[in-house]
Amino acid sequence: MKGSPVGIFDSGVGGTSIWKEIHQLMPNENTIYLADSKNAPYGEKSEKEILQLSIKNTQVLLEKGCKIIVVACNTATTNAIDFLRANFEVPFIGIEPAIKPAALQSRSKTVGVLATKGTLTSKLFHSTSENHARGITIIEREGTGLVPLIEQGKTGSEEVEVLLRQYLRPMLDQGIDYLVLGCTHYPYLIPVLKKMLPDTVQIIDSGQAVARQTKAILQKNDMLNTSNLPGKHQFYTNGDSQIMKSFLKDVGVDFSVETKSF
Numbered sequence: 001m002k003g004s005p006v007g008i009f010d011s012g013v014g015g016t017s018i019w020k021e022i023h024q025l026m027p028n029e030n031t032i033y034l035a036d037s038k039n040a041p042y043g044e045k046s047e048k049e050i051l052q053l054s055i056k057n058t059q060v061l062l063e064k065g066c067k068i069i070v071v072a073c074n075t076a077t078t079n080a081i082d083f084l085r086a087n088f089e090v091p092f093i094g095i096e097p098a099i100k101p102a103a104l105q106s107r108s109k110t111v112g113v114l115a116t117k118g119t120l121t122s123k124l125f126h127s128t129s130e131n132h133a134r135g136i137t138i139i140e141r142e143g144t145g146l147v148p149l150i151e152q153g154k155t156g157s158e159e160v161e162v163l164l165r166q167y168l169r170p171m172l173d174q175g176i177d178y179l180v181l182g183c184t185h186y187p188y189l190i191p192v193l194k195k196m197l198p199d200t201v202q203i204i205d206s207g208q209a210v211a212r213q214t215k216a217i218l219q220k221n222d223m224l225n226t227s228n229l230p231g232k233h234q235f236y237t238n239g240d241s242q243i244m245k246s247f248l249k250d251v252g253v254d255f256s257v258e259t260k261s262f
Contacts, residue, residue, distance in 0.1 A: 002225050005030040005234075006214065007066030009057040012040035012151045012239065013247045014185030015072030018095065020251065021211035022070065023231065026224070027253075030231045032064050034262070037239025041147035042075040043116020043183070050118060054080035058088055060236075060262050067223050070214055071095065072184050074115060074206075078122035091221060093214045096124060097182035098206045100132035105202075106178050110137045112171035112201075115182025117142045125182075139174055141167040143183060150185045153243045156192055164189065164196060172201075181205040188247070236260040 006029050008019050019033050034057050036042075042050050054076045061069055070093040071077045071084070077094035085092050097119065102111045111133070119125055120140050129138055149160050171179065179201055181187060187205050197203070218224045225231070233255040237244045241259045248255060 004065050004067035005032045007032050007061035007069040008072050009034040010072040011042040012037040016247050017184050017187040018072035021207040025211040028225045031233045033235045035237035040151050043118035047079045050079040074182050075118035078124040091217050095206050095210050097180045098204045102178035102180050102204050103133040103136045108175050108177040110175045111178045112139045112176040113180045113182050114143050119182050139171045147185050155188045179203050
């Protein structure tokens with residue numbers, strides 16, 4: 001069990017931002033990543049569709065022997081993780097927008113959240129906001145159109161910049177000092193965001209927190225890989241394998257990418 005892989009799934013390439021944090025923290029862990037690019041973005045789908053896709057992805061990863069599953073998708077976490085935990089025996093790690101640390105550190109008491117519709121309209125998102133952001137003004141914006149562009153590898157394109165200007169303006173007008181990225185695709189927009197945002201606005205995402213939680217649960221269940229060998233990494237996508245490879249070109253480890261129908 002200790003040598004079994006850590007399973008990770010997302011609605012495409014975005015969750016590789018989470019994979020990178022997990023690998024950096026636990027370089028000896030073997031991993032299997034599932035990119036459901038064919039069905040991206042999840043944020044525009046119904047709760048029922050998101051649940052069905054999450055079950056499908058979970059089953060694929062379990063068939064490949066994964067010992068833990070990281071739901072590296074905010075929308076899938078907020079809409080499906082309770083069901084997954086209740087119906088499958090492996091531990092699940094979810095991801096949700098980092099509202100709590102942003103709210104605790106904000107001096108202007110105004111925080112922006114850029115996320116998908118599926119995340120912003122979920123019960124879990126609203127309960128998190130209510131529990132951790134009392135006295136804080138939360139400016140929510142749906143990042144409509146961003147995920148499809150990122151899935152095409154257009155992270156620095158003019159189309160992305162036009163959309164981001166549109167979404168950021170209301171937040172900046174109301175004085176945010178933290179921007180919470182509520183979608184695992186969005187960290188790939190940080191270079192563009194830094195050009196657009198004043199130095200007074202900090203960008204925060206959940207990647208490191210998810211990696212730390214994954215390690216903690218593996219330790220708790222005595223499932224950490226004790227091998228001193230570098231981990232093996234297999235990526236599966238039902239989309240464009242070349243785009244997947246482009247998001248992994250700087251990781252500095254051996255990996256394989258395979259196109260798979262699922």
